[in-house]
Amino acid sequence: xxxxxxxxxxxxxxxxxxxxxxxxxxxxxxxxxxxxxxxxxxxxxxxxxxxxxxxxxxxxxxxxxxxxxxxxxxxxxxxxxxxxxxxxxxxxxxxxxxxxxxxxxxxxxxxxxxxxxxxxxxxxxxxxxxxxxxxxxxxxxxxxxxxxxxxxxxxxxxxxxxxxxxxxxxxxxxxxxxxxxxxxxxxxxxxxxxxxxxxxxxxxxxxxxxxxxxxxxxxxxxxxxxxxxxxxxxxxxxxxxxxxxxxxxxxxxxxxxxxxxxxxxxxxxxxxxxxxxxxxxxxxxxxxxxxxxxxxxxxxxxxxxxxxxxxxxxxxxxxxxxxxxxxxxxxxxxxxxxxxxxxxxxxxxxxxxxxxxxxxxxxxxxxxxxxxxxxxxxxxxxxxxxxxxxxxxxxxxxxxxxxxxxxxxxxxxxxxxxx
Amino acid sequence: xxxxxxxxxxxxxxxxxxxxxxxxxxxxxxxxxxxxxxxxxxxxxxxxxxxxxxxxxxxxxxxxxxxxxxxxxxxxxxxxxxxxxxxxxxxxxxxxxxxxxxxxxxxxxxxxxxxxxxxxxxxxxxxxxxxxxxxxxxxxxxxxxxxxxxxxxxxxxxxxxxxxxxxxxxxxxxxxxxxxxxxxxxxxxxxxxxxxxxxxxxxxxxxxxxxxxxxxxxxxxxxxxxxxxxxxxxxxxxxxxxxxxxxxxxxxxxxxxxxxxxxxxxxxxxxxxxxxxxxxxxxxxxxxxxxxxxxxxxxxxxxxxxxxxxxxxxxxxxxxxxxxxxxxxxxxxxxxxxxxxxxxxxxxxxxxxxxxxxxxxxxxxxxxxxxxxxxxxxxxxxxxxxxxxxxxxxxxxxxxxxxxxxxxxxxxxxxxxxxxxxxxx
Numbered sequence: 001x002x003x004x005x006x007x008x009x010x011x012x013x014x015x016x017x018x019x020x021x022x023x024x025x026x027x028x029x030x031x032x033x034x035x036x037x038x039x040x041x042x043x044x045x046x047x048x049x050x051x052x053x054x055x056x057x058x059x060x061x062x063x064x065x066x067x068x069x070x071x072x073x074x075x076x077x078x079x080x081x082x083x084x085x086x087x088x089x090x091x092x093x094x095x096x097x098x099x100x101x102x103x104x105x106x107x108x109x110x111x112x113x114x115x116x117x118x119x120x121x122x123x124x125x126x127x128x129x130x131x132x133x134x135x136x137x138x139x140x141x142x143x144x145x146x147x148x149x150x151x152x153x154x155x156x157x158x159x160x161x162x163x164x165x166x167x168x169x170x171x172x173x174x175x176x177x178x179x180x181x182x183x184x185x186x187x188x189x190x191x192x193x194x195x196x197x198x199x200x201x202x203x204x205x206x207x208x209x210x211x212x213x214x215x216x217x218x219x220x221x222x223x224x225x226x227x228x229x230x231x232x233x234x235x236x237x238x239x240x241x242x243x244x245x246x247x248x249x250x251x252x253x254x255x256x257x258x259x260x261x262x263x264x265x266x267x268x269x270x271x272x273x274x275x276x277x278x279x280x281x282x283x284x285x286x287x288x289x290x291x292x293x294x295x296x297x298x299x300x301x302x303x304x305x306x307x308x309x310x311x312x313x314x315x316x317x318x319x320x321x322x323x324x325x326x327x328x329x330x331x332x333x334x335x336x337x338x339x340x341x342x343x344x345x346x347x348x349x350x351x352x353x354x355x356x357x358x359x360x361x362x363x364x365x366x367x368x369x370x371x372x373x374x375x376x377x378x379x380x381x382x383x384x385x386x387x388x389x390x391x392x393x394x395x396x397x398x399x400x401x402x403x404x405x406x407x408x409x410x411x412x413x414x415x416x417x418x419x
Numbered sequence: 420x421x422x423x424x425x426x427x428x429x430x431x432x433x434x435x436x437x438x439x440x441x442x443x444x445x446x447x448x449x450x451x452x453x454x455x456x457x458x459x460x461x462x463x464x465x466x467x468x469x470x471x472x473x474x475x476x477x478x479x480x481x482x483x484x485x486x487x488x489x490x491x492x493x494x495x496x497x498x499x500x501x502x503x504x505x506x507x508x509x510x511x512x513x514x515x516x517x518x519x520x521x522x523x524x525x526x527x528x529x530x531x532x533x534x535x536x537x538x539x540x541x542x543x544x545x546x547x548x549x550x551x552x553x554x555x556x557x558x559x560x561x562x563x564x565x566x567x568x569x570x571x572x573x574x575x576x577x578x579x580x581x582x583x584x585x586x587x588x589x590x591x592x593x594x595x596x597x598x599x600x601x602x603x604x605x606x607x608x609x610x611x612x613x614x615x616x617x618x619x620x621x622x623x624x625x626x627x628x629x630x631x632x633x634x635x636x637x638x639x640x641x642x643x644x645x646x647x648x649x650x651x652x653x654x655x656x657x658x659x660x661x662x663x664x665x666x667x668x669x670x671x672x673x674x675x676x677x678x679x680x681x682x683x684x685x686x687x688x689x690x691x692x693x694x695x696x697x698x699x700x701x702x703x704x705x706x707x708x709x710x711x712x713x714x715x716x717x718x719x720x721x722x723x724x725x726x727x728x729x730x731x732x733x734x735x736x737x738x739x740x741x742x743x744x745x746x747x748x749x750x751x752x753x754x755x756x757x758x759x760x761x762x763x764x765x766x767x768x769x770x771x772x773x774x775x776x777x778x779x780x781x782x783x784x785x786x787x788x789x790x791x792x793x794x795x796x797x798x799x800x801x802x803x804x805x806x807x808x809x810x811x812x813x814x815x816x817x818x819x820x821x822x823x824x825x826x827x828x829x830x831x832x833x834x835x836x837x838x839x840x841x842x843x844x
Contacts, residue, residue, distance in 0.1 A: 022443040025769040065691030069758060072765025074688075091765050121703030128656040129706060129726060133554050234654040235553050237546070268496065269486035277543065278475070278482045284543040284550075304550050337490035344446075344493025348510045351446045353773045 002373055005194050011210045012182035015197055016365060018189040018358075026095035026190025027354030029362035030102050031085035033216045034178045036143070036154025043166050045158020046174050048079040049123055053171065054086065056115045058108040061101070073098050078359060081143050081154050082293050085362045089354035095190050099200050106179055107206035113168045120163065127157050134239035134406045135287065135302055137231060142243040142300045145229045146402040150221050152293055180213040181206070187362040187371070189354060221245065221296040223399035231406035237304045238407035242317055245400045246290075246297030247391070255379040256391035257297045258346075261290040263338035264320070265301040266345070270338070271323075272301065275316050282309045282316070294367045299395070307408060317403070324396035327389050335385050343380050346373075423771050423793050425781065426615035430623055433604040433633030437781040437791055438618035440611070441772060447516045447611030448774035449622070451527050452506040452782040454635050455603035457577040461595060462586050464544060464579015469530070469592050469599075470505035471540050474498040478529040482536065485526075492518045496526075500577050502564075503638060503715045504786060505599075510775050513612050520609075520625035527605075532592040541584050548578040555659040556707075556726055558651045558826035563661040566649035566822035567720055573640055604633040608782035610774045640665065640718040645819055646843070648835045651826035658827025659726035662739055662839075664815040666721050669714040670788025675799040676811040677712050677721060680746055682759055684710035684723055688766045689759075693742045698725055704735050716787045721815060729828045733838060736823070740842025743821075746812040750805040764797050818843040 007015045020026075035047045054077065055064045068075045073090035086106065090098045130136040140155045147153035157163075184207070188197055201207050223245055246257035265272040266288035276282045283303040290299050305313050350357060350373050364371035394400075428436045457466045474496060476482045489496050492515040497508050507526055511519040551557040561576050568574035578584070607626070609618045642665060667673045678686075685692025685708065694708040708725040723743060727735045751759070771777045771793060781791050790796035821843050823835055 020443060023772065025772055065695070069689070069691070069762050072762055074766060074769070089769050091768060118701075118703035122699055122706050125657065125704070125727065126706035128728070129556070132655045132657060133556075237549055237553060262490070267486075268489040268494075269483060270490075273486070274483065278486070278539070281539040281542040284546045304546060306546070333487075337487055340493040341490040341495075342493075344495060344510075344512055344515075347446045347493070347512045348495055348775075351444050351510075351774050353776070354769065 004372065006370070007194060007198055009181065009201070009208065011208065013184045013186070013201070013207060014365065015186045015201060016188070017192060017194050017197055018187070018361065019191070020189055021191050023189070023191050024092060025089055025354050026092045026188065026192060027087065027089045027358035028095060028099045028102060029085050029087045029187045029358035030106060031083055031185045031362040031366050032179055032183050033082060033366055034084045034183070035079055036081040036156045037151040038178065038216070039154065042162060043170055044154060044162040045123070045156070046166050046171065047084055048156055048158070049119070049163065049166055050171060050175055051077045051079045051084050052119050052123060053111050053116065054105055054109050056110065056112065056119065058105060058110050061104065064105065067101060071097050071101070074355060076355060079156055080291070081152050081156055083363060083366045085359055087355045087359045092191055095188065095192060096196055096200050099186070099188065099197065100203070103201065103204045103207055107204060109175065111168070111172055111175060116168050116171060123163050124160065127160060127163060130157060134233065134235055134237070134304065137233070137406050138239045138241035138302050138404045139300065141229055141231065141404050142241050142402065143298065145227050145404055146225070146243040146245050146298060147221065147296065148224045148227065150295070151219060152221065152295060177213050180211045181209065182211070182213060183216070185362055185365045187358050187365060189358050189361065218295050223397065226398045226401040227403070229402070229404045230409045231404065232409055233406050235407045238307050238310055238405060238409065239302060239304050240313055241300065241302040241404035243402040243404070244299040244395050246292070246299060246395050248292055248295065248297045251379045252383060252387045253391050254292055254297065255383040256388050257292065257299055257395065258290055258342045258380060259335070259338045259383065259388060260392055260395060261288050261299050262341040262345070263334060264299065267338050267341040271320055275320065276303065276313065280312060280316065282313050292367065321396050321401065324392050327392055330389060332385055335388060339380060339383065343377060346377060346380065424615050425792055426619055427785070427791060428619045428623070430626065434626070435606050435785060436619045436622045437606065437608040437785050438615040438622065439771065439777055439781060440613060440615040440618060442612050444513065444612045444774055446510055446512050446774055447609065448508065448510045448778040449520060449523055450506055450508045450608045450778045450782040451523050452504050452606045452608070452786055453599060453603045454504055454786050455599045456501050456503045456505055457575065458502045458572050458638050459636050460572070460579065462579070462591055463575045463583035465587055465591055465595050466505055467500040467577050467579065468540055468544055468584065468587055469595055470498045470500045471544065472532055472537065472592065473507060473526045473530050475536055475540060476531050477525050478531040479525065488522055492522070494519045494522070502573055502577065506782065508775065508779065516611055517621055520621055524625040530596060532589040534589050537587070537589055537592070541587065544578050544584050545581045548576065548581060551576070551578065552651070553653065555653055555655045555657060555826040558653065559659040559661045559824045560724060562649050562651055562826065563663045563720065563722060563822065563824040566647045566824045567663050567665055568640060569643060569647055571641055573638065602634055602636065604635055604786065606782045606786050608778045608785070610778045638715055638717050642819065646839055647822040648832050648839065649824045650829045650832060653827050655827045657726045658729050658732050658825060658829055659724060660732065660736055660823055660825040661722050661724040662743065662821060662823050663720040663722040664743065665820045666714070666719045666815045668717045668719050668787065669784070670716045673811045674714060674789055676803050676808045677714065677719065679759055679763065679800065679803055679808055680812055681710050681712040681721060682763055683746060683751065684742060686710055686712070689762055693745070694723055694725070694739060697738050697742055698735055704731055714787065732830060736838055737842060740839070743816055744842065747809065747816040750809040753805060756805050756808070760800055760803070763800055767793060767797065816843065
């Protein structure tokens with residue numbers, strides 16, 4: 001069991017301490033509900049670009065990485081379609097200094113015009129990496145294709161055109177209006193006390209003021225699929241991505257999406273791994289993600305295959321989705337194995353690095369208001385088989401499906417596809 | 420140094436268990452490492468295929484039954500092969516540790532190579548090779564071994580090539596497996612919440628049948644008379660290069676110095692090294708500059724890489740070579756070295772709390788002759804001086820030991836060879 005303590009400041013800032021009495025290191029995460037979904041289309045990618053700019057320092061901290069190095073800390077940051085989170089792990093004794101440093105950087109970032117220009121080259125280089133790597137290309141297209149007209153339909157990194165269109169004043173305004181205390185979640189994991197964390201936050205005026213920003217508005221997601229997307233690229237192999245939008249909200253629905261991820265593609269004995277890897281040998285491995293955003297969840301799986309195997313792959317995918325919809329004969333043993341796999345994956349990710357642990361916890365808190373590992377495990381452990389089957393019927397509906405193919409595809413080749 | 424209780428137990432000749440206890444973990448991680456890899460391939464790709472077949476089925480469990488057994492206990496199991504080892508690694512919720520150990524022992528002890536399954540695994544491995552070769556980053560990093568060790572067994576990709584993979588038969592795998600059992604050491608590393616003695620007992624009891632007579636194949640790298648340039652042409656938006664210097668290995672007294680040289684350039688532990696500062700922060704040339712030390716037991720490669728727009732290749736390559744050359748020509752200021760050591764220690768301490776990273780670190784360090792005791796490891800890092808670090812760089816960063824692999828739309832070989840010559844002189 002892990003013990004968490006929450007302190008909510010009067011300005012809305014939420015501070016959570018996950019107490020780990022025997023931990024030698026500590027993790028700090030600071031998150032904002034700022035991501036692709038908060039951007040205007042002409043500056044798509046600005047949240048991610050801003051994340052990079054935070055590392056350019058302030059008037060008093062010129063070299064961010066050197067300052068973290070001195071605290072024995074590893075740092076990083078992550079921008080997703082709905083949130084940006086800054087993370088670090090360090091020896092326990094420096095964790096308050098690490099929190100203090102992040103708070104300073106996130107309130108006082110200089111964002112100099114020259115630095116902005118220089119960083120544009122780095123952002124474009126990152127963008128071209130995703131264009132050159134079919135796996136990343138399909139992944140970044142998944143939310144765009146699946147959520148269509150909904151604000152979640154965004155690529156995070158933006159396009160070459162929008163990255164080039166981001167100006168200094170737009171960046172500055174975006175930073176000042178959205179990185180405000182009312183929006184902020186701070187998650188700290190380690191052998192620490194809440195008093196010291198509160199003192200640290202109170203020590204920086206910026207985080208105790210009552211600045212108001214635009215309220216984050218959320219919109220119900222209505223499935224609009226099925227959709228197919230073809231990305232023509234001169235690659236030898238074909239990269240296939242399958243995305244399903246999951247309902248969100250109740251614990252049962254959420255646990256169902258996670259277990260379905262294990263049953264469909266991430267489990268060692270999952271249906272697609274069995275059919276595509278072990279039996280037909282149409283691919284070597286599958287990669288699966290199941291993010292649960294506030295407005296919808298997503299089950300995304302991707303793999304490479306040879307172009308001559310494409311029709312077999314599509315047949316297997318459509319048949320599998322059909323079987324999931326008509327799931328009256330689903331063996332309970334498969335459900336139990338998938339459930340155990342999902343629990344194993346969650347346990348493993350809790351035990352991963354402090355950076356990853358706090359990143360996930362901050363994400364969860366931004367999306368649901370709180371995070372409890374024990375509760376998440378219990379949700380998986382107690383999910384009823386009938387409830388699962390009912391939810392799977394919903395998740396595998398054709399309207400909730402998007403298929404993405406990247407490679408030497410003939411335009412229109414997936415149009416005849418019937419889910 | 421924060422204390423981490425590590426226990427090393429010799430089970431029989433060539434079979435060792437390394438255990439680390441961490442009371443607050445919810446899961447455990449186990450590594451079965453066999454000291455034989457692609458360097459010993461009778462046909463290129465053999466070790467990798469053999470190891471993947473272990474993840475596919477056993478003599479008792481068909482593929483579906485084996486995969487279901489893993490899911491039933493919530494275990495994530497991976498197979499990884501390198502030039503000098505094959506490993507199976509699992510992470511599992513703590514309460515299923517014993518079952519997971521039994522399963523891994525079965526996968527290790529009772530492999531099966533039926534032709535029907537081998538055909539599928541070969542198709543999978545060919546696909547894996549093609550995937551590597553269509554991405555500029557992975558292609559450049561894979562081919563650097565070929566550039567550094569041309570026409571040698573160290574040089575070929577661990578996956579083998581589509582043509583060589585095709586030649587592998589059940590007989591090839593059976594003979595390779597028999598030979599491995601006779602010669603290759605086995606290391607089991609285990610990290611979990613139990614006391615280290617208990618962890619070692621559990622690992623030991625899972626391995627009752629194993630008895631090895633190890634006399635592992637010695638890896639003998641040959642250095643050519645000149646540096647090499649290898650180009651891979653790809654229709655990509657960026658070009659990626661990897662520069663590598665041949666170094667001593669993990670068992671050498673130089674290993675701690677090499678680790679700090681890697682950190683200095685920008686390692687996975689400390690990415691914000693000189694390459695990050697020079698190529699990314701100062702000039703905005705690239706997103707992912709970095710360095711990696713691949714240290715086998717007798718030799719290694721200290722590599723530096725970056726992916727940039729095609730027209731920026733010469734500038735980025737010159738800068739990278741300059742960053743490497745500076746390590747050779749100027750001793751690091753004492754203050755910087757002290758900071759680097761402190762950072763290294765703190766990152767190792769943090770890493771040892773992560774089960775899969777800790778189990779892999781322990782198994783590899785034990786196998787390759789580096790320290791497994793965190794205190795001894797760190798005392799060797801502490802003993803490094805700026806001058807002996809510079810001398811280590813001087814030994815490796817010479818014109819005959821540095822090679823380049825480049826993938827995308829690279830300049831001509833002549834241009835690259837000239838840049839390399841200028842950059843290492």
